[in-house]
Amino acid sequence: MKDVPEKVGIIGSGVVGSVLAAHLANAGKDVCVVDVFQPVIDAVREHGIRVDGILNVRALPMAAVSTIREMMDLGQDLVVICVKSTALRRVADDMAACDDGEAAVMSFQNGLDTEEVLAELFPRTRVFRGVVNYAGAVTGPGRVRTTFFHPPNHVGCLDQESSNWAINIAKLFTDAGLPTEYVADIRNKAWRKTILNACLMPVSVITRLPMNHIMETPETREIVVRLMKDFMEVAKAEGHVYEDGFVAHALEYLDGSGGHKASMLMDFEAGNPLEMEFLNAKIQEYADRHHVPCETNRLLLALVRGLLLHRDLARKGEA
Numbered sequence: 001m002k003d004v005p006e007k008v009g010i011i012g013s014g015v016v017g018s019v020l021a022a023h024l025a026n027a028g029k030d031v032c033v034v035d036v037f038q039p040v041i042d043a044v045r046e047h048g049i050r051v052d053g054i055l056n057v058r059a060l061p062m063a064a065v066s067t068i069r070e071m072m073d074l075g076q077d078l079v080v081i082c083v084k085s086t087a088l089r090r091v092a093d094d095m096a097a098c099d100d101g102e103a104a105v106m107s108f109q110n111g112l113d114t115e116e117v118l119a120e121l122f123p124r125t126r127v128f129r130g131v132v133n134y135a136g137a138v139t140g141p142g143r144v145r146t147t148f149f150h151p152p153n154h155v156g157c158l159d160q161e162s163s164n165w166a167i168n169i170a171k172l173f174t175d176a177g178l179p180t181e182y183v184a185d186i187r188n189k190a191w192r193k194t195i196l197n198a199c200l201m202p203v204s205v206i207t208r209l210p211m212n213h214i215m216e217t218p219e220t221r222e223i224v225v226r227l228m229k230d231f232m233e234v235a236k237a238e239g240h241v242y243e244d245g246f247v248a249h250a251l252e253y254l255d256g257s258g259g260h261k262a263s264m265l266m267d268f269e270a271g272n273p274l275e276m277e278f279l280n281a282k283i284q285e286y287a288d289r290h291h292v293p294c295e296t297n298r299l300l301l302a303l304v305r306g307l308l309l310h311r312d313l314a315r316k317g318e319a
Contacts, residue, residue, distance in 0.1 A: 003164070004172070005077035005104065006029060006077055008032075009071045009074070009103070010034065010079075010080050011068065011083055012034070012035065012081065013035040013044065013082075013138075015136045015137065015138060016132050017082030018033075018051065018142070018143075019051055019055060019136075020082065020178065021033050021049055021062065022049040022051050023177045023178050024172070024176050025062045026059050027172075027175060031063065033062065033063070033064045034065055035064065041066055042064075042141070043143075044141075044142050045063070045064045046061055049142050050142060050143045050144075051146060053146035054134070054146045054149050055146040073098070077102075077103060077104065078103060079104070079106070080108050081106065081108060081109060084109070084267070084273075084275055085109050085114055085278040086277075092118055092120075092121050093121070096121040096122065104127075104128060104169070105118050105127055105128070106128035106130055108130040108132055111190075111194060111275060111279050112278055112283070112286075114278060115158060125158075126162070127158045127159075128162070128165070128169060129155070129157075130153060130154065130156075130180075131153060131155075131192075133149060133154075134178075135147055135148055136148075137260070147260070150253070151180075152181045153173060153180040154183050154189040155170045155180055155181070155182055156183050156184065156187075163184070167182045169182075187240070194279060194283065195228060195250070195283075196253060198227065198279045198297075199250075200214060200224060201275075201279060202276070202301070203223055203227075204261065204264060204265040205265050205268050205307060206300065207220060210260055210261055211258060211261070211262055212258060212259045215255050224251075225251070227296055230292075231297070233293075233294075234287045234292045237286070237292050268308075268311070274304070276304060280300065
């Protein structure tokens with residue numbers, strides 16, 4: 001691996017991937033975006049990527065391809081996976097099939113243990129994990145609108161032999177205009193972010209409510225609080241202890257989520273897979289391993305899975 005990545009492949013052109021690609025391209029890096037939708041590929045090649053909202057960037061045209069093999073054949077120093085975690089295993093398999101043994105690979109995704117999926121296929125010295133702290137919505141091919149950014153993002157490694165490389169990745173993102181910090185314990189940051197996501201996401205799917213209504217309605221807010229307290233106990237059992245004011249700070253953070261639908265609800269309504277397996281289901285797995293009661297989460301998991309079953313049966317005309 002090169003000490004400082006110059007050629008960066010970005011898999012996925014949703015908000016996370018587009019924002020990162022636009023910033024890196026503007027910083028003069030050789031960026032290649034992978035997406036399966038031809039209108040996105042055409043737009044990125046011809047016009048670049050436009051980011052509006054909290055973050056505001058106009059990137060010049062850049063390379064865009066439809067397959068991971070095409071991207072890997074260009075010789076990347078760093079490949080950043082920005083797709084939903086539901087696609088991670090397929091993406092990881094495709095990357096491993098054309099791996100040149102040189103590129104660093106990084107999960108820049110929500111959820112727990114996404115980096116461990118990569119470590120099943122790549123040496124741990126080449127695997128990195130990022131925690132994203134910005135969000136928004138895609139508004140068109142090659143265009144996204146950001147709704148919040150709570151800097152910094154975080155980057156870490158699985159093997160401390162690679163810590164200098166992780167530090168350089170954080171500097172790369174920061175110098176490009178996305179403040180990012182290296183942390184020695186990236187799992188601690190991943191748990192923190194996952195707790196925030198997992199408290200709200202299943203409640204949004206079950207109630208169909210925008211995030212602000214979930215937080216403003218006493219009954220649904222109580223579910224969020226109960227989940228948060230349970231999840232903190234599970235995290236503690238894993239060795240992740242947070243500050244005394246974490247719950248108050250987290251609720252304040254969620255109170256500012258806004259009057260739009262959570263991404264998991266949008267995926268549910270669009271008929272897409274949900275990221276539950278790396279969020280609530282993964283937390284439940286750890287809860288059961290440590291014998292930590294987490295029954296509210298178990299109930300919500302069952303309800304969401306029931307809704308998914310109903311959705312899929314309705315597609316087939318069987319519901």
